[in-house]
Amino acid sequence: MAPSSITKTAIVTPFGLWEFLRMLFGLKNSAQSFQGLMDGVLRDVPFAFVYLDDILVASHSPQEHSQHLQHLFTLLSSNGLVINKAKGIFGAYELDFLGHHISPDRITPLADQIVALHESKAPQNRTSLQRCLGMINYYHCFLPGIAPILAPLHAQASGKI
Numbered sequence: 001m002a003p004s005s006i007t008k009t010a011i012v013t014p015f016g017l018w019e020f021l022r023m024l025f026g027l028k029n030s031a032q033s034f035q036g037l038m039d040g041v042l043r044d045v046p047f048a049f050v051y052l053d054d055i056l057v058a059s060h061s062p063q064e065h066s067q068h069l070q071h072l073f074t075l076l077s078s079n080g081l082v083i084n085k086a087k088g089i090f091g092a093y094e095l096d097f098l099g100h101h102i103s104p105d106r107i108t109p110l111a112d113q114i115v116a117l118h119e120s121k122a123p124q125n126r127t128s129l130q131r132c133l134g135m136i137n138y139y140h141c142f143l144p145g146i147a148p149i150l151a152p153l154h155a156q157a158s159g160k161i
Contacts, residue, residue, distance in 0.1 A: 041079045048072060056097050065091060099138060109139045129157045 001009075001023045009020040009027070023030050031052060038050045047068050049056040057072060059065035069090065076083060089095055094103035101108045117136065123129035133153060140146055 041075060041081065042072075045072065045075065051098055054098060056102070062091060109142055113139075126157060126159070129153060133157055 001021065006019050006021060009024070011018050023034060025031065025034075035050075035052055038052070038055075042048045042050050042055070047058050049058070055072070057065065057068050059068050073083070094101065096102070096110055099110055099113060101110055113135070117132075120132065120135075121128075123132045133150065136143070136146070136150065
């Protein structure tokens with residue numbers, strides 16, 4: 001967090017004035033600011049894919065993975081970023097990441113998400129239609145030709161009809 005922003009996080013309690021020294025989630029634009037920071041830190045790291053505080057490291061072998069992780073940890077540390085290694089999954093052959101199952105030969109939607117979509121009720125109002133379209137659109141890359149099919153529903157959801 002920029003030193004000039006610290007005073008903006010101040011709160012007064014019976015125990016005194018408290019100010020946050022690090023960015024906390026929930027503040028306006030904190031997620032965007034953090035994503036920008038992570039994008040900048042990992043810009044030249046082709047094996048790392050980041051979304052906020054989730055980082056995927058893709059490697060061809062266990063040895064390469066170890067080297068990639070060491071490089072990543074060093075880079076994060078040199079930029080003042082700390083990770084909780086206990087929360088990480090390291091050396092996995094395949095894993096679930098941001099709503100997708102990732103394996104060496106493919107990326108697929110999570111099965112439980114597809115089941116939830118199939119079992120969901122037909123939208124009854126604009127809000128539920130928007131929610132349904134959001135779920136479908138998240139996986140649009142797995143649904144070739146879906147855009148023209150969904151076009152009337154998008155028009156309905158946007159209030160243009």
